[in-house]
Amino acid sequence: VINAGKSQHNEDQACCEVVFVERRPSPRGRLTSREGCGELDGVRAAEVKGFYFHYWALFDGHAGSGAAVMASEKLHVHICEQLRDLVDILQDPSPPPICLPHGPGDPTRVSVAEDEGEVPNDAVPRFHLEKAVSHESLVIGAIENAFKHMDDQIERERGAQPLAGGCRALAAIYLMGKFYVANAGDSRAIIIRNGEIIPMSREFTPETERQRLQFLALLRPELLGKEFTHLEFPRRIQPKELGKKMLYRDQNMNGWAYKKIEEDDLKFPLIYGEGKKARMMATIGVTRGLGDHDLKVFSSNIHIKPFLSCFPEVRVYDLTQYEHCPDDVLVLGTDGLWDVTNDREVAGVVMEVLTSYEPNDPCRYTMVAQELVVRSRGVLKERGWRLANDKLGSGDDISVFVIPL
């Protein structure tokens, strides 16, 4: 991670952890505890059951580092919490039960799960229509909800500590042979396997999420505070253009068509600009992320939430399905990297640096990450920081993980 000058302090944060997911203590344990029989520790220790997951995450903060710092300290804890109820279910090879007799930690469950010595499981279809749900989709659901809980915590605690701003979040969780890559924002993850590039995320920006945002604005116009129109136009309309015909598109369209300009079209478009300059409500360039609960449109009382969503998209890569060599890696990077170095160039640097080290040298992956950061920063010349191709280097914070597969 480096700060390349855009902000005074680094607003990128990173976290890397090995987390043990301990099965929630059973109610019987709690009962024993309350009864104070003194053997609790021994009983509890024997009951400790769980699994590990490996975790890497990048948080690209904006308007301060508060949200990014808190998310880097807590997101994996929320993921762990969501997984704790699933310890028995994920370790059981049979399909997850559709319905649990009662909630985990509920005495009724104990009578089934522990007194009969088995995990409750009603996976045998009892109805004509019953959808099979995989273990994998339970992990995805746990990660999705963990992002929501993380966002809620930032909202709750933002009064007590400096938590202004927000952050994009990109997390890679390795669990039971699979990588789960969760992305909320415009960071990016790619796998490079045998020289091939496999995208493991997509960016959430006003452009990529235009239709979702326009749909919400159409259905809940009060969220726009009479300042914005849900229609997109290729540029601002001037009052004197009333009655002329202009290109537009709405929530149903991917193409463009002409419409006669009406009074309402003079409002500012919900989505405006393109590429790195695209903005939602003239305020923010990403549409997913954590925090930003107090973010409003400049000099107005219009909130950016709920247009800004905290939910990630989770992609899964099954490591057991492929052979991997020491040069196969998962690269996570914030936009400080990707704005100036594309997928193909990143793959080139990975290949180049890895081959200059012994395959069993543990430093080689760190060296790739450093090299990616340094090349994206560029070198200071008379005309500013320049890349090898003489283009301007990234002025944004740059963070990179290179994870051997």
Next chain:
Amino acid sequence: VINAGKSQHNEDQACCEVVFVERRPSPRGRLTSREGCGELDGVRAAEVKGFYFHYWALFDGHAGSGAAVMASEKLHVHICEQLRDLVDILQDPSPPPICLPHGPGDPTRVSVAEDEGEVPNDAVPRFHLEKAVSHESLVIGAIENAFKHMDDQIERERGAQPLAGGCRALAAIYLMGKFYVANAGDSRAIIIRNGEIIPMSREFTPETERQRLQFLALLRPELLGKEFTHLEFPRRIQPKELGKKMLYRDQNMNGWAYKKIEEDDLKFPLIYGEGKKARMMATIGVTRGLGDHDLKVFSSNIHIKPFLSCFPEVRVYDLTQYEHCPDDVLVLGTDGLWDVTNDREVAGVVMEVLTSYEPNDPCRYTMVAQELVVRSRGVLKERGWRLANDKLGSGDDISVFVIPL
């Protein structure tokens, strides 16, 4: 097209046309007409300007063939109407104007477009932020709006004639070197080029559109008439299960998680079932299409629209970007084909049949289409219609176009 027995009459309809898009008569022409100078015909004839498009479309009707018949007679007319305003713009290689001085057919436009002898064009950016819009995206917008106008026409005219029911619509438009494939429903288009399969559409079903539908239901709960919940569950919940925990997912989730069952969860799920049995509001298995304006949930006053959308997704294939041989084709088929014959099998039949005819035999493509239909129907054996692999043949209407590229 064949009827394979599911309904008494064929509910699939097809259309294939070469359509001339004539530039709208100029207002000057109309003025001349009104002034009755008598030279109108000569003047108008000299003014005729336009272009052709080639058009193939399949309409898979349900609950009657009325909507499918009307759409097969009129959709290309609506596409033509949408394109008429774009004749000058699409034939001009410079980027489309963002803003037209005044609407086509408006006298002010004439003074610019014809008196100065050129197409109005303000494409030179006059503002810092001005999005470039391609000719291609104008055609896409025209097709999208044509589907909407088609749907509106069915709504308007359904009183006067038997237009109950609705239809899925799949249309391929060849225009200025590009194929535009527009799909609203669960028909499918694929290109087979040099043995490679290129998907040209995706299916719109309760499963593929779940999140859009759940989002709409959450924001407009009154559309559910207190009968449905926007949450998805793997099966119906029984009243006695209140308080237990069950798998669910909402509009933000792709994974699944457990929630405590509450009173509200006993309502019927908006999306229910999987695969061919998936239904929206327990009523319909597709989520895009034309017609169905009177379709309601059984014995209720709950309308399926606006959950059912008439807008297509349009994909573009640029024929000029690739070399094509006589065996490269675009295949359009209704679900009667795809339910029993997958992409790979269709490609196999295409290859097999085409190679048995001379490359310049114009019948060879028709023979492929016939063969695809016949093989998907199967042959009548003692235990019903059977495919070559002894599986049950398609009982649905089956329609196929095979179009040489």
